[in-house]
Amino acid sequence: MQIEILQKISDINGAEYDSTEQRILDAVLHEAAAHGIHKLTIEAVAQGANLNRATIYRRFGNMDNVMTALAIQEGRRMIVALTEATDGIDDPASRITEGFVAAIGFARDHPLISRTAKYEPGTLIKAGLADNAALLTLGGGFMASTIRWAQSKNQALHLNPIRAGDTVARLFASFIFLPGGINHLKDDRSARKYAKETFV
Secondary structure, eight states, rough: OOHHHHHHHHHHSEEEEEEHHHHHHHHHHHHHHHHHHHGOHHHHHHHHHTTOOHHHHHSSSSHHHHHHHHHHHHHHHHHHHHHHTTOOOOOOOHHHHHHHHHHHHHHHHHHHHHHHHOOOOOHHHHHHHHHHHHHHHHHHHHHHHHHHHHHHOOOTTTSSHHHHHHHHHHHOOOOOHOOTTTTTOOOOOHHHHHIIIIII
16 A cells, blocks of 8 residues: 555545545445455456446556555544544543443444454454554554543553553454454443453
């Protein structure tokens, strides 16, 4: 992926995709969730979007750019989900807990993330490490900003926000790549219990 993902995902108020581009991305998401990323082809996407291949090439150039655009879109959606889940919560522990629950829930319920984590985990790892680990950096940065907010309220003062944020991002990734075990976060209730008892 040659496009700078981190900057584009962070800009959740950036330009939206037009209706044709959105049809393409919806088709990519559907096809990849149903059959896997490795089996994804321009032909299948074109058929799913009811468009010709030339339109997809004209809009995105190649499949790598299509997948980058999809990552940007879904990254924005996750940021929105986390923001909505924590909006109005003034207690740092509660805010961190609900943000963690929202992040785990988003990944668990996302058709492509859940399927890929189960059948093609290496693909997710590769995506997370693309562009100098842009997605990992994004998650760590989001958490670091939350820690700084908590520190403004005289809590979590012992933490280095950048290092702690990166650690949380890696912890989140481990739950996606390695589900199960004694800390299996199968639903919001179990994720919230874990967050309150261990994570926060």
